[in-house]
Amino acid sequence: AQKVTQAQTEISVVEKEDVTLDCVYETRDTTYYLFWYKQPPSGELVFLIRRNSFDEQNEISGRYSWNFQKSTSSFNFTITASQVVDSAVYFCALSEESGGGADGLTFGKGTHLIIQP
Amino acid sequence: KAGVTQTPRYLIKTRGQQVTLSCSPISGHRSVSWYQQTPGQGLQFLFEYFSETQRNKGNFPGRFSGRQFSNSRSEMNVSTLELGDSALYLCASSLAGYSGANVLTFGAGSRLTVL
Numbered sequence: 332a333q334k335v336t337q338a339q340t341e342i343s344v345v346e347k348e349d350v351t352l353d354c355v356y357e358t359r360d361t362t363y364y365l366f367w368y369k370q371p372p373s374g375e376l377v378f379l380i381r382r383n384s385f386d387e388q389n390e391i392s393g394r395y396s397w398n399f400q401k402s403t404s405s406f407n408f409t410i411t412a413s414q415v416v417d418s419a420v421y422f423c424a425l426s427e428e429s430g431g432g433a434d435g436l437t438f439g440k441g442t443h444l445i446i447q448p
Numbered sequence: 449k450a451g452v453t454q455t456p457r458y459l460i461k462t463r464g465q466q467v468t469l470s471c472s473p474i475s476g477h478r479s480v481s482w483y484q485q486t487p488g489q490g491l492q493f494l495f496e497y498f499s500e501t502q503r504n505k506g507n508f509p510g511r512f513s514g515r516q517f518s519n520s521r522s523e524m525n526v527s528t529l530e531l532g533d534s535a536l537y538l539c540a541s542s543l544a545g546y547s548g549a550n551v552l553t554f555g556a557g558s559r560l561t562v563l
Contacts, residue, residue, distance in 0.1 A: 364548050375557065376538065426550070430504070430548055433503035434504055
Protein backbone atom coordinates (compact mmCIF):
# COMPACT_ATOMS: atom_id res chain seq x y z
CA ALA A 332 0.00 0.00 0.00
CA GLN A 333 1.10 3.54 -0.59
CA LYS A 334 2.45 5.72 2.17
CA VAL A 335 3.70 9.28 2.54
CA THR A 336 5.92 10.37 5.40
CA GLN A 337 6.59 13.94 6.43
CA ALA A 338 8.92 13.55 9.36
CA GLN A 339 8.98 17.24 10.27
CA THR A 340 5.90 18.01 12.33
CA GLU A 341 6.72 21.66 12.81
CA ILE A 342 9.41 24.01 11.54
CA SER A 343 9.96 27.54 12.77
CA VAL A 344 12.31 29.94 11.00
CA VAL A 345 12.88 33.64 10.87
CA GLU A 346 11.68 35.55 7.84
CA LYS A 347 14.06 35.53 4.85
CA GLU A 348 15.60 32.22 5.82
CA ASP A 349 15.45 29.32 3.39
CA VAL A 350 13.52 26.27 4.53
CA THR A 351 13.14 22.73 3.15
CA LEU A 352 10.18 20.49 3.84
CA ASP A 353 10.88 16.79 3.48
CA CYS A 354 8.61 14.18 1.92
CA VAL A 355 9.33 10.47 1.52
CA TYR A 356 6.89 8.14 -0.20
CA GLU A 357 6.29 4.45 -0.73
CA THR A 358 4.46 2.88 -3.65
CA ARG A 359 4.58 -0.29 -5.72
CA ASP A 360 3.21 1.40 -8.81
CA THR A 361 5.59 2.42 -11.56
CA THR A 362 3.29 5.28 -12.57
CA TYR A 363 2.31 7.64 -9.83
CA TYR A 364 1.88 11.31 -9.07
CA LEU A 365 3.19 13.43 -6.26
CA PHE A 366 1.58 16.62 -5.03
CA TRP A 367 2.18 19.41 -2.59
CA TYR A 368 -0.70 21.30 -1.04
CA LYS A 369 -0.71 24.26 1.32
CA GLN A 370 -3.33 24.69 4.04
CA PRO A 371 -3.54 28.20 5.50
CA PRO A 372 -5.54 28.82 8.70
CA SER A 373 -8.71 29.24 6.62
CA GLY A 374 -8.64 25.48 6.09
CA GLU A 375 -8.80 25.27 2.31
CA LEU A 376 -6.11 23.11 0.73
CA VAL A 377 -4.35 24.99 -2.04
CA PHE A 378 -2.64 23.07 -4.83
CA LEU A 379 1.04 23.93 -5.35
CA ILE A 380 2.53 21.36 -7.70
CA ARG A 381 2.09 17.95 -9.30
CA ARG A 382 4.92 15.70 -10.48
CA ASN A 383 4.62 12.41 -12.33
CA SER A 384 6.92 9.49 -11.70
CA PHE A 385 8.60 9.78 -15.09
CA ASP A 386 9.63 13.38 -14.71
CA GLU A 387 12.53 13.88 -12.35
CA GLN A 388 13.30 17.42 -13.43
CA ASN A 389 13.44 19.84 -10.59
CA GLU A 390 10.90 22.60 -10.72
CA ILE A 391 11.22 26.22 -9.68
CA SER A 392 8.36 28.65 -9.35
CA GLY A 393 9.38 31.98 -7.93
CA ARG A 394 10.60 31.39 -4.38
CA TYR A 395 9.40 27.78 -4.43
CA SER A 396 11.38 24.82 -5.72
CA TRP A 397 10.87 21.09 -5.67
CA ASN A 398 13.45 18.30 -5.76
CA PHE A 399 12.12 14.91 -6.90
CA GLN A 400 14.50 11.96 -6.50
CA LYS A 401 13.19 8.49 -7.34
CA SER A 402 16.37 6.87 -6.04
CA THR A 403 15.53 7.99 -2.51
CA SER A 404 11.73 8.14 -2.98
CA SER A 405 11.73 11.75 -1.94
CA PHE A 406 9.95 14.86 -3.14
CA ASN A 407 11.26 17.78 -1.09
CA PHE A 408 9.99 21.34 -1.17
CA THR A 409 12.17 24.38 -0.58
CA ILE A 410 11.04 27.93 0.08
CA THR A 411 13.73 30.51 -0.54
CA ALA A 412 13.72 33.80 1.34
CA SER A 413 10.68 32.80 3.37
CA GLN A 414 7.95 35.32 4.17
CA VAL A 415 5.38 35.50 6.95
CA VAL A 416 2.65 34.74 4.39
CA ASP A 417 4.26 31.34 3.83
CA SER A 418 3.14 30.27 7.30
CA ALA A 419 0.78 27.34 6.84
CA VAL A 420 0.58 23.58 7.02
CA TYR A 421 2.09 21.92 3.98
CA PHE A 422 1.03 18.48 2.81
CA CYS A 423 2.75 16.08 0.48
CA ALA A 424 0.45 13.57 -1.25
CA LEU A 425 0.62 10.57 -3.56
CA SER A 426 -1.76 9.17 -6.16
CA GLU A 427 -1.25 5.90 -7.99
CA GLU A 428 -2.25 5.63 -11.63
CA SER A 429 -3.55 2.10 -11.09
CA GLY A 430 -6.32 3.58 -8.96
CA GLY A 431 -7.57 5.56 -11.94
CA GLY A 432 -8.16 8.58 -9.79
CA ALA A 433 -10.75 6.76 -7.71
CA ASP A 434 -8.50 5.85 -4.82
CA GLY A 435 -8.00 9.39 -3.67
CA LEU A 436 -4.84 11.01 -2.49
CA THR A 437 -2.69 9.54 0.25
CA PHE A 438 -1.49 12.43 2.36
CA GLY A 439 1.41 12.79 4.72
CA LYS A 440 0.70 14.13 8.21
CA GLY A 441 1.75 17.60 7.18
CA THR A 442 4.46 20.03 8.27
CA HIS A 443 3.41 23.13 10.15
CA LEU A 444 5.65 25.93 8.93
CA ILE A 445 5.94 29.02 11.08
CA ILE A 446 7.71 32.05 9.67
CA GLN A 447 8.55 34.55 12.37
CA PRO A 448 8.94 38.23 11.44
CA LYS B 449 -15.00 31.21 -11.64
CA ALA B 450 -16.50 30.06 -8.37
CA GLY B 451 -14.52 27.56 -6.35
CA VAL B 452 -15.71 24.50 -4.48
CA THR B 453 -18.45 25.50 -2.07
CA GLN B 454 -19.20 23.56 1.08
CA THR B 455 -22.11 24.08 3.42
CA PRO B 456 -22.49 24.43 6.28
CA ARG B 457 -19.08 25.73 7.34
CA TYR B 458 -19.58 24.95 11.00
CA LEU B 459 -22.00 22.75 12.86
CA ILE B 460 -22.44 21.21 16.26
CA LYS B 461 -24.27 17.95 16.82
CA THR B 462 -24.73 15.55 19.70
CA ARG B 463 -23.89 11.87 19.80
CA GLY B 464 -26.42 9.68 18.05
CA GLN B 465 -27.61 12.39 15.68
CA GLN B 466 -27.01 12.39 11.97
CA VAL B 467 -25.56 15.08 9.73
CA THR B 468 -25.61 15.91 6.03
CA LEU B 469 -22.88 17.99 4.42
CA SER B 470 -23.13 19.53 0.99
CA CYS B 471 -20.57 20.22 -1.70
CA SER B 472 -20.93 22.15 -4.95
CA PRO B 473 -17.98 21.49 -7.27
CA ILE B 474 -16.43 23.86 -9.73
CA SER B 475 -18.62 24.20 -12.79
CA GLY B 476 -17.68 21.51 -15.31
CA HIS B 477 -15.97 19.29 -12.76
CA ARG B 478 -17.52 15.83 -12.71
CA SER B 479 -15.49 14.14 -10.01
CA VAL B 480 -16.09 14.87 -6.35
CA SER B 481 -14.19 13.35 -3.46
CA TRP B 482 -14.44 13.74 0.29
CA TYR B 483 -11.76 13.70 2.96
CA GLN B 484 -11.84 13.71 6.74
CA GLN B 485 -9.18 15.70 8.58
CA THR B 486 -8.51 15.11 12.28
CA PRO B 487 -5.50 16.01 14.44
CA GLY B 488 -4.81 12.34 15.15
CA GLN B 489 -5.35 10.65 11.79
CA GLY B 490 -4.60 13.54 9.47
CA LEU B 491 -6.24 13.67 6.06
CA GLN B 492 -8.05 10.49 5.12
CA PHE B 493 -9.89 9.63 1.93
CA LEU B 494 -13.60 9.00 2.45
CA PHE B 495 -15.07 8.42 -1.00
CA GLU B 496 -15.02 9.51 -4.61
CA TYR B 497 -17.89 10.05 -7.04
CA PHE B 498 -17.90 10.37 -10.77
CA SER B 499 -21.03 10.71 -12.88
CA GLU B 500 -23.27 9.91 -9.92
CA THR B 501 -21.41 6.68 -9.17
CA GLN B 502 -19.34 5.99 -6.10
CA ARG B 503 -16.13 4.60 -7.49
CA ASN B 504 -14.32 3.99 -4.26
CA LYS B 505 -14.61 4.33 -0.52
CA GLY B 506 -11.92 4.61 2.08
CA ASN B 507 -11.69 2.63 5.28
CA PHE B 508 -14.71 4.09 7.03
CA PRO B 509 -17.74 2.37 8.56
CA GLY B 510 -21.10 2.16 6.86
CA ARG B 511 -22.32 5.11 8.93
CA PHE B 512 -20.53 7.27 6.39
CA SER B 513 -22.34 7.50 3.08
CA GLY B 514 -22.70 9.89 0.22
CA ARG B 515 -24.18 10.54 -3.14
CA GLN B 516 -23.72 12.66 -6.21
CA PHE B 517 -26.47 14.30 -8.19
CA SER B 518 -26.78 14.76 -11.93
CA ASN B 519 -25.46 18.33 -11.64
CA SER B 520 -22.32 16.91 -9.93
CA ARG B 521 -23.24 18.36 -6.55
CA SER B 522 -22.53 15.94 -3.76
CA GLU B 523 -23.69 15.26 -0.25
CA MET B 524 -22.22 13.13 2.46
CA ASN B 525 -24.09 11.81 5.43
CA VAL B 526 -22.91 10.51 8.77
CA SER B 527 -25.44 8.67 10.88
CA THR B 528 -25.35 7.81 14.57
CA LEU B 529 -22.64 10.35 15.26
CA GLU B 530 -19.79 9.49 17.60
CA LEU B 531 -17.41 11.82 19.39
CA GLY B 532 -14.63 10.64 17.10
CA ASP B 533 -16.48 11.95 14.06
CA SER B 534 -15.56 15.48 15.09
CA ALA B 535 -13.41 16.66 12.21
CA LEU B 536 -12.98 19.00 9.28
CA TYR B 537 -14.67 17.42 6.26
CA LEU B 538 -13.16 18.56 3.00
CA CYS B 539 -14.69 18.20 -0.41
CA ALA B 540 -12.65 18.35 -3.59
CA SER B 541 -13.54 18.37 -7.24
CA SER B 542 -11.61 17.66 -10.42
CA LEU B 543 -12.29 17.88 -14.11
CA ALA B 544 -12.38 14.26 -15.14
CA GLY B 545 -12.18 10.81 -14.67
CA TYR B 546 -9.84 8.12 -14.84
CA SER B 547 -6.39 9.21 -13.88
CA GLY B 548 -4.33 9.50 -10.79
CA ALA B 549 -3.02 12.74 -12.24
CA ASN B 550 -6.20 14.61 -11.40
CA VAL B 551 -5.52 17.85 -9.60
CA LEU B 552 -8.04 18.28 -6.82
CA THR B 553 -9.47 21.68 -5.97
CA PHE B 554 -10.61 21.75 -2.36
CA GLY B 555 -13.34 23.63 -0.62
CA ALA B 556 -12.89 25.38 2.72
CA GLY B 557 -14.46 22.45 4.56
CA SER B 558 -17.26 21.80 7.01
CA ARG B 559 -16.13 21.69 10.61
CA LEU B 560 -18.24 19.23 12.57
CA THR B 561 -18.17 19.11 16.35
CA VAL B 562 -19.90 16.21 18.08
CA LEU B 563 -20.75 16.72 21.76
